[in-house]
Amino acid sequence: MSFSVTEPSHGQKWFAGILVVGYALITLLPLLWIVATGFKSGPDSIAYPPKIAFEPTVEGYVNLFTTQTRLSNEAKLEAVDDLPWYEQLVRERGNTIVGTSRYSERFFNSIIIGFGSTFFAIVLGTAAAYAFSRFRVPLKDDLLFFILSTRMMPPIAVAIPIFLMFRNLGLSDTHAGMILLYTAVNLSLSVWLINGFIDEIPIEYEEAALIDGYTRFQAFYKVVLPQAATGIASTAIFCLIFAWNEYAFAVLLTSGTAQTAPPFIPTIIGVGGQDWPAVAAGATIFLVPVMVFTILLRKHLLRGITFGAVRK
Amino acid sequence: MDNVADKVASATPPSIAHRVKGLSDRAIAWIFVAPTIFILLAINIFPLIWTVYLSFTNYAVNRPNREVKFIGLRNYERILGDADTWATMQATAHFLIWTIVLQVLIGFTLAYLINKKFKGNDLWTTIIVFPMMLSPAVVGNFWTFLYQPQIGLFNYVISFVTGADPSSFSMIGDIALAPWAIVIVDTWMWTPFVMLICLAGLRSIPDSIYEAAECDRASKWRQFWTITIPMVLPFLMLAVLFRGIENFKMFDLVVQLTGGGPGNLTTLTSIDLKREAFEKWRTGFASAYAVILFVTVFGLASIYVKALNRVKQR
Numbered sequence: 001m002s003f004s005v006t007e008p009s010h011g012q013k014w015f016a017g018i019l020v021v022g023y024a025l026i027t028l029l030p031l032l033w034i035v036a037t038g039f040k041s042g043p044d045s046i047a048y049p050p051k052i053a054f055e056p057t058v059e060g061y062v063n064l065f066t067t068q069t070r071l072s073n074e075a076k077l078e079a080v081d082d083l084p085w086y087e088q089l090v091r092e093r094g095n096t097i098v099g100t101s102r103y104s105e106r107f108f109n110s111i112i113i114g115f116g117s118t119f120f121a122i123v124l125g126t127a128a129a130y131a132f133s134r135f136r137v138p139l140k141d142d143l144l145f146f147i148l149s150t151r152m153m154p155p156i157a158v159a160i161p162i163f164l165m166f167r168n169l170g171l172s173d174t175h176a177g178m179i180l181l182y183t184a185v186n187l188s189l190s191v192w193l194i195n196g197f198i199d200e201i202p203i204e205y206e207e208a209a210l211i212d213g214y215t216r217f218q219a220f221y222k223v224v225l226p227q228a229a230t231g232i233a234s235t236a237i238f239c240l241i242f243a244w245n246e247y248a249f250a251v252l253l254t255s256g257t258a259q260t261a262p263p264f265i266p267t268i269i270g271v272g273g274q275d276w277p278a279v280a281a282g283a284t285i286f287l288v289p290v291m292v293f294t295i296l297l298r299k300h301l302l303r304g305i306t307f308g309a310v311r312k
Numbered sequence: 313m314d315n316v317a318d319k320v321a322s323a324t325p326p327s328i329a330h331r332v333k334g335l336s337d338r339a340i341a342w343i344f345v346a347p348t349i350f351i352l353l354a355i356n357i358f359p360l361i362w363t364v365y366l367s368f369t370n371y372a373v374n375r376p377n378r379e380v381k382f383i384g385l386r387n388y389e390r391i392l393g394d395a396d397t398w399a400t401m402q403a404t405a406h407f408l409i410w411t412i413v414l415q416v417l418i419g420f421t422l423a424y425l426i427n428k429k430f431k432g433n434d435l436w437t438t439i440i441v442f443p444m445m446l447s448p449a450v451v452g453n454f455w456t457f458l459y460q461p462q463i464g465l466f467n468y469v470i471s472f473v474t475g476a477d478p479s480s481f482s483m484i485g486d487i488a489l490a491p492w493a494i495v496i497v498d499t500w501m502w503t504p505f506v507m508l509i510c511l512a513g514l515r516s517i518p519d520s521i522y523e524a525a526e527c528d529r530a531s532k533w534r535q536f537w538t539i540t541i542p543m544v545l546p547f548l549m550l551a552v553l554f555r556g557i558e559n560f561k562m563f564d565l566v567v568q569l570t571g572g573g574p575g576n577l578t579t580l581t582s583i584d585l586k587r588e589a590f591e592k593w594r595t596g597f598a599s600a601y602a603v604i605l606f607v608t609v610f611g612l613a614s615i616y617v618k619a620l621n622r623v624k625q626r
Contacts, residue, residue, distance in 0.1 A: 014430070023418075023440065132345070153356070153606055160598055164362070247564035248563045252590060
């Protein structure tokens, strides 16, 4: 074993490890609670003291995807054996399913708007980043700063004129409008990040390609793009997560057709009061993909959250 | 000229430029940059100019037939002379200062501990980062459940630790607690952000500096204050800049948590602005409000960036 003055001692490592793991477990608790609550029955979810051991049920998920109403007294006497399992589950609580809820619609809106805006932000952002990185663009630094500064504006402050603009253009509460808006917000991130990634690719590769008779376009997509692919992919995930999580614009500019999941989930209520298992089920389905992406992103995390200001 | 490609490039006769087919570099640069600039102008700059224009008028979205009049600086006067605005600013300042203080203290400590490179530190770092990546609105909404008196997990844990009755306090409902309820959730969510940046700072310090200090018999304590802190400071200041801007804009998390209540106690500026613009529909007034906020963020951020650059140069 090498002996170094900068290597922490065994005891120090243990001490640090215990504190960090302790913090991680505490910080994870609310998230675990969301997942657990999604599998609780209504009474279990609001039990005192809070239940750690409980009988898991998918009631919350059934409630999430359906709308229900109280059963009439005559219907309560009907045989339930040949009804589908989810109807039986709901009947145990004295309710009956009358239709599907809007959750899946809102979830798909999140997917369409998230992927749509990410696609455009990445295509346009990559092009702009390449130009900033490789050509002498007049006022380059000013333009880059301008692009970054658009992120400093409070969304609500920009929302007033955008609300008016969208109303005049017929873009209010449309997928196209939201994709356009999120593309604009994500462009600043994608230009800055991808610019950094392309800067790291030695310019000699392209020069060699140009000498071999490639056009600029060919050099761009045959040499630069493959080299920057990992960076662009991680940028795309960041854009996707932003659009996925965005709430302020979504709540102000959408109400029905194009509403995404974040403004919708808090409004989930069951028959008689807030249905926490259903809310937790909706949140779980919505949050878990982001956690998976976070694991995929972990090497580029720092770079993404600081707009490339910290690269290591 | 220290590598082959450079030599090749410089040895290539200028005629190569003419042989390159297609558009000139300049045309490509324009084609590549133009759409981005256009979208940002349309969605960011044009609205900003429109906001400035509206801020001098009495326009109200819900009264389209009323004559739009120029009223000069009256909206600005009204906002700055309004005691409620200052109460809102105070709530925002409380939120900003405490979230930054707590996140810097906890974030730096965590980074310092993780940098001890114990086994599995990568895995635990990733786990700690989770809250930061999630939707603040969805998570904030769920925290209202954790904050429920009696049945809420948060109240239960606090009563378990302190012995207080879990139904005796309401983090969201009590006047004394609500400002802290939002600070706690924001700290839970964003401490990892400060932690990650501090960690990068700590890892950027070369071992050789500590080895040299060790040779000079500098105590660990002295090494910490004369090497670690000064070298991490630029990173820490960057983290504070990001958190400051983000929390000045704070809307989603707090609106879902407290809705600005009880009373106006946790009504941060963005929440107040939303009420003026989209509930009271005082568009001109709200536009002036937006301009004031924007100028404040921009002004504070640029002063701060100057200070940051000075620290970096040292």
